[in-house]
Structures are given as C-alpha cells and as structure tokens.
Amino acid sequence: MEILAQAVKMAFGPKEILKGIDLSLHNKEFLGIIGPNGSGKSTFLKCIYRVQKPTSGTILFNGKNLDELSYRESALQLAVVAQHNSYSFDFTVLDVVLMGRSPHKKILERDNAKDFEIAREALSTVGLSEFEKRSFSTLSGGEQQRVILARALTQQTECLVLDEPTNHLDIKYQLEIMDIVKGLDLTVVSAIHDLNIAAMYCDRLIALKDGQIVGMGTPRELLTEKFIYDMYEVKSIVKHENGRMNIMYIPKHHEKKGE
Numbered sequence: 001m002e003i004l005a006q007a008v009k010m011a012f013g014p015k016e017i018l019k020g021i022d023l024s025l026h027n028k029e030f031l032g033i034i035g036p037n038g039s040g041k042s043t044f045l046k047c048i049y050r051v052q053k054p055t056s057g058t059i060l061f062n063g064k065n066l067d068e069l070s071y072r073e074s075a076l077q078l079a080v081v082a083q084h085n086s087y088s089f090d091f092t093v094l095d096v097v098l099m100g101r102s103p104h105k106k107i108l109e110r111d112n113a114k115d116f117e118i119a120r121e122a123l124s125t126v127g128l129s130e131f132e133k134r135s136f137s138t139l140s141g142g143e144q145q146r147v148i149l150a151r152a153l154t155q156q157t158e159c160l161v162l163d164e165p166t167n168h169l170d171i172k173y174q175l176e177i178m179d180i181v182k183g184l185d186l187t188v189v190s191a192i193h194d195l196n197i198a199a200m201y202c203d204r205l206i207a208l209k210d211g212q213i214v215g216m217g218t219p220r221e222l223l224t225e226k227f228i229y230d231m232y233e234v235k236s237i238v239k240h241e242n243g244r245m246n247i248m249y250i251p252k253h254h255e256k257k258g259e
Contacts, residue, residue: 001062001077001158001187002027003048008057010043010211017043019211020057025159030181030188032202032219034195036232039208041191045163048189049080075103079152081145081177082163093139093147094132097122100154122150126180142173149177153184162190166197199223199245207231219245 003025010018018040025031033041046052048059050071059066061077069077079100097119098111105111123129126146131139136147145165152160160181166174174194178201181188192198198205199219207215207222209231215222223245228236235250 001025002060003159003187003189004058004060004063005044005048006058006060008044008047008059009055010040010047010052011055017211018047018054021208021211021213023206023213025187025189028185028187030201030203031190032198032205033189033191033208034193034198034205034231035208035214040211041208042163044208045161045189045191049078049161049163050074072103075155075157077157078159078161079155079157080161080163081149081152081165083165083167091136092132093123093128093134093136094119096136096147097132097150097154100151103155118156119150119154122153123147125153125184126150127176140173142169142176145169145173145177146180149180157186159187159189160184162188162192164191164193167193195223195228195247196245199247223247 005021005023008018008021009016021040021044033044035041043052047054050066061069061074066074098115100122101111101115101118120129120132123132126149128143128146128150131143131147136144139147148165162181166177169177174197178197182201190202192202202219205215205217205219205222206213207227214231215227220240223238225236225238228234228238228247237248237250239246239248
C-alpha cells in the first residue's frame with residue numbers, strides 16, 4: 001500500500017499545527033515520524049486515520065483521495081495501534097480482538113467461525129493465545145498493547161499506523177511490540193519518541209518540528225549529532241557498530257563536569 005500526503009495543513013482556531021506536510025509512504029516500508037513534543041506527529045497521523053480532518057491538503061491511499069473513501073473502505077486498508085486504549089465495559093481479550101472484524105461485517109452481522117479463526121490467529125501472532133478468556137482490564141500495559149495490535153491485525157489491512165504505541169511501556173514491551181510489527185511484512189508508519197528504537201526498526205525517517213518537515217532520510221543519514229542537537233537541543237554521541245546505531249545522550253550536568 002502507498003500513502004501520499006500533499007500540502008496537508010491542520011489548524012485549531014488560529015493555531016496552525018501542521019503547516020503543509022508533503023510525505024510519501026512506500027509499499028512495505030517502515031516509516032518513522034520523529035520530532036519533539038508538540039511537533040505535530042500525532043496530529044498528522046490522526047489525519048491519516050481520520051480522527052481529524054485536515055484544514056487543507058490531500059491524502060491519497062493507493063492513488064485515491066481519502067475524502068472519496070467511506071470510513072469502512074479506509075478501515076479495510078489501514079488499521080491503527082494508538083497509545084491509550086480503554087473500555088467502559090469489561091470485555092474479554094477475544095472480544096476486543098474480534099472488534100477488528102467490524103469493517104468486514106454488515107450491520108448487526110454476527111461473528112462467524114472464520115472471524116474467530118482470524119482473531120485467534122492474530123492472538124497467536126502476538127503471543128497471547130492463552131489469554132483469550134482473560135478480562136482486558138486485568139492485563140498489564142504491555143499485554144494490553146499486544147491485544148490492541150492483535151485487534152489491528154484482525155482487520156487484515158495492508159497498512160498499520162502506530163500512533164506512539166510504546167511510550168508508556170518499559171523497554172521489554174517496547175521491543176516486543178516493535179519486533180512483532182517489523183516481522184509482519186506490512187506497510188507501517190509510526191510516530192516514535194525514542195531515537196534508538198527508530199534507528200533499530202525504521203527503513204526511513206521523517207522529522208517534524210513546529211508542524212513542518214525539517215529532515216528525511218534513513219536513520220544513518222538523518223540521525224547525526226548535529227541534527228539531534230538542532231532538533232532537541234541535546235548533545236549526543238552517535239556510534240555505528242556492527243551495522244547498528246547507538247545514540248548516547250550527554251546530560252548538561254556531565255557537560256559542566258567536562259565529561
């Protein structure tokens with residue numbers, strides 16, 4: 001699947017959040033969106049998965065204007081794993097995962113044997129086959145996020161949007177989620193705060209600051225010490241060892257000590 005954004009702007013009243021975003025997401029690419037808090041990462045992704053409508057500009061799914069697609073049609077092409085997920089009712093894990101089948105169903109159509117098969121396969125993919133009868137609310141944050149990923153997989157879309165899905169998780173669960181997604185062979189676009197995570201998993205990065213794209217390229221091309229300082233006002237040391245990047249940040253109190 002390919003997504004093309006052309007001159008996308010988003011404003012809330014007089015405040016302009018996105019100031020004309022041009023972006024292309026290629027088929028089977030893992031694209032990361034990085035940038036400081038308030039740079040517009042989540043706002044842009046919300047425009048893609050239709051929680052928000054851009055003030056102006058165009059978003060194309062496989063060459064077709066997103067505005068010309070019904071919500072059901074876009075949900076058959078793109079699934080979302082967001083940062084926070086809560087439910088007012090006490091659903092089982094399997095109930096939550098089956099919600100991903102909604103775009104494939106007619107109104108009031110009940111889940112059938114095929115839906116259950118797809119949902120259980122998704123739970124197996126995220127390593128939670130034994131959890132289907134558990135209450136979603138009793139799970140840890142990392143387990144809940146894997147259930148939400150399973151729900152997205154149950155939609156059987158070509159593309160996944162990850163809207164800062166790992167920010168509240170410890171490193172074990174961050175890596176688990178990203179490992180699973182990387183192994184799916186899907187088109188992925190993800191907002192990512194952790195630059196080391198971005199360097200490990202993304203084929204290409206887009207950097208946003210103040211609602212504008214200020215850089216793009218592979219992690220190796222983009223994540224230089226100068227660029228990181230210009231983006232975040234933090235000094236760093238970027239090392240390349242055995243084909244991997246490692247970014248080490250230098251706290252100000254270390255600078256004062258001359259370390």
